[in-house]
Amino acid sequence: MNYNQISELESTYNSGGVGRRPVALVRAKGARLWDSEGNEYIDCAASQGWANVGHSHPVVTAAIQAQLEIYVAGQESSYNDQRALWLRDMARIFKDSLGWNECFIHASNSGTEAIEAALKFARFSTGRTGIVATMRAFHGRTMGALSITANKKYRQPFEPLIPDVEHVPYENLEAMDKAIGDNTAAVIVELVQGEGGVFPGSTEYFQSLRELCTERGALLIVDEIQTGVGRTGRWLACEHHALSPDVITLGKSIGGGLALGVTAWNAQLGRFTSGAHGSTFGGNPLVCAASRAVIEVMAEEKLPERAETLGGWLRQELRALNVQQIREVRGLGLMIGIELRGKVTPILQQLMERGVWALPAGLNVLRLLPPLVIEQSDLEQVVTTIGEVLE
Ligand SMILES: Cc1ncc(COP(=O)(O)O)c(C=O)c1O
Numbered sequence: 001m002n003y004n005q006i007s008e009l010e011s012t013y014n015s016g017g018v019g020r021r022p023v024a025l026v027r028a029k030g031a032r033l034w035d036s037e038g039n040e041y042i043d044c045a046a047s048q049g050w051a052n053v054g055h056s057h058p059v060v061t062a063a064i065q066a067q068l069e070i071y072v073a074g075q076e077s078s079y080n081d082q083r084a085l086w087l088r089d090m091a092r093i094f095k096d097s098l099g100w101n102e103c104f105i106h107a108s109n110s111g112t113e114a115i116e117a118a119l120k121f122a123r124f125s126t127g128r129t130g131i132v133a134t135m136r137a138f139h140g141r142t143m144g145a146l147s148i149t150a151n152k153k154y155r156q157p158f159e160p161l162i163p164d165v166e167h168v169p170y171e172n173l174e175a176m177d178k179a180i181g182d183n184t185a186a187v188i189v190e191l192v193q194g195e196g197g198v199f200p201g202s203t204e205y206f207q208s209l210r211e212l213c214t215e216r217g218a219l220l221i222v223d224e225i226q227t228g229v230g231r232t233g234r235w236l237a238c239e240h241h242a243l244s245p246d247v248i249t250l251g252k253s254i255g256g257g258l259a260l261g262v263t264a265w266n267a268q269l270g271r272f273t274s275g276a277h278g279s280t281f282g283g284n285p286l287v288c289a290a291s292r293a294v295i296e297v298m299a300e301e302k303l304p305e306r307a308e309t310l311g312g313w314l315r316q317e318l319r320a321l322n323v324q325q326i327r328e329v330r331g332l333g334l335m336i337g338i339e340l341r342g343k344v345t346p347i348l349q350q351l352m353e354r355g356v357w358a359l360p361a362g363l364n365v366l367r368l369l370p371p372l373v374i375e376q377s378d379l380e381q382v383v384t385t386i387g388e389v390l391e
Contacts, residue, residue: 003036021352028055031374033357041357042378044368048359049194052229052253053297054373060256063293064286071285076107076278083107086288089295094264097236099244102267107260107283111225111251112140114261115188118247119144120277122186122219125269130164130184132176132218136196136362137167139188139223148188150196170196171205176212184218186247191237191332194226197362198330198337203241210243219269225251225261226335230298230372233308233333240332256290303372307333310376314368317383325390334374338366338386350389356382 001009006024014020024036031054033041046052053060067082074080087105094100106117123129133139133148140146146154147161155161164183168175170193180187187209193199213220222245227237229250234240236248246269250262261282281287298304311333318329318338328339340347344360351358361367366386370379 001036006036021349023352030054030056031371031378039355041352041355042370042382043374044356044358044370044382046253046369046371047257048252049226049231049369050252050255051257051371052231052303053256053294053301054371055257057256057293057297057373059297059300060290060293063289064256064258067286067289073281073284073286075280076283080285080288082285082288082292083283086283086292089292090262090264093235093295094248097234097239098248098266100264100266103264104267104269104271105262105264106272106277107262107288108279109259109281110140110261111249112142112145112261113279113282114225114249114251114263115139115145115148115223116142117261117263117277118188118221118223118249119148119186121247121263121265121269121272122221124272124276125265126185126217126219128183128185128218130166130181132166132168132179132184132187134170134189134193135167136170136193136199137188137190137223138193138195139190139225170199171201173205173208173212176209180212180216180218182216184216186219186221187213188221188223190223190227191241191243192227192232192335194335194367195361197339197365198335198367200330200332203243206241206243210245213246219246219265221245221247221249223249225249226369227332229253229294230304230307231333231335231369233311234304235298237332254291254294255287256294258287258290260287260291301373304333307372310334310372310374310379311336313376314379314383317380318386321383321387321390323387323390331368334368334370334372336368337361338368340364340366340390347389351385354385354389356385 026036027034031043033043094103135150137150166179168179247265359367
């Protein structure tokens with residue numbers, strides 16, 4: 001099918017909830033995308049951050065193919081070998097990265113569902129109802145996750161949302177101190193605010209937040225749906241800050257392209273009682289096999305280290321462009337925001353026309369989230385193209 005046929009058909013039926021670029025992507029491999037007309041793009045979006053190991057990685061593809069022949073969609077109400085092994089692998093990561101000796105893990109099907117589980121667990125575990133979130137935060141679009149997301153554009157059409165939610169400015173401890181009270185079940189933060197504009201927080205802020213939560217009996221939930229799985233140069237961004245939260249959420253790249261959300265918490269907090277939470281597809285054998293392959297590739301190819309090295313180099317190169325349009329280059333690992341002096345949408349279009357597929361973060365930030373397997377030569381091309389477009 002060509003672009004006109006594809007776009008006409010989709011436009012007839014799609015919900016309208018997500019705007020589309022005038023391109024039909026039909027194939028991807030590694031850090032490359034191809035459209036229906038045969039045009040090639042360097043992927044600097046990793047499909048909204050879910051392709052950290054690259055598109056169709058052979059190890060992930062082989063694991064999916066093998067499991068497809070055996071058992072695809074088994075529900076949590078019976079045990080399964082792939083799920084058992086995956087839970088063990090995840091627990092090892094949480095032990096190494098967060099210092100949790102033991103943990104409990106709930107598997108769902110998306111980032112927003114991982115957040116829903118975290119919110120439910122916080123209420124269940126503390127018997128309190130309040131949540132403190134931050135301004136500019138993005139945590140998802142289902143009703144609970146939307147209630148703690150800050151952007152009015154996403155929230156307003158759906159109000160009233162869940163009650164007892166307060167938003168305070170990011171990196172402002174005084175505001176947190178005032179907001180966390182006797183009824184606060186949890187505080188939730190991103191370690192680098194992604195959709196909000198790629199703003200990394202400081203170790204001092206996160207450590208003080210940890211202390212405040214412990215002192216007041218509120219859980220600290222860290223949303224690593226975008227920062228996790230090697231993106232920032234560590235398996236989990238918490239490692240940059242020696243931060244041990246009570247609850248963590250993962251999504252996007254952890255499923256290797258299949259749908260997986262993860263909510264995990266320190267075992268000291270106990271478990272849900274039977275019936276309190278669950279999911280038909282969450283943690284099915286197919287997605288667990290894919291996720292185990294992702295974990296293997298991350299270690300074999302040292303992708304967190306690669307993200308740190310390439311990310312540091314890329315930020316330097318972007319700063320060295322020294323073009324008037326760039327106000328600031330910031331980020332951590334291969335999660336990079338280029339704050340512009342003007343709107344980002346026309347820039348994205350021009351980059352696309354020159355073979356670079358990037359993302360926005362808010363109105364004036366150009367966001368780069370390439371697959372961590374991307375070649376340095378591809379990133380050199382990206383820097384040159386950004387320079388040309390912004391000149
Ligand atoms: C930090 C963060 N939390 C939650 C979500 C929601 O994830 P999903 O789109 O898989 O529901 C996102 C998605 O961009 C995100 O970046």
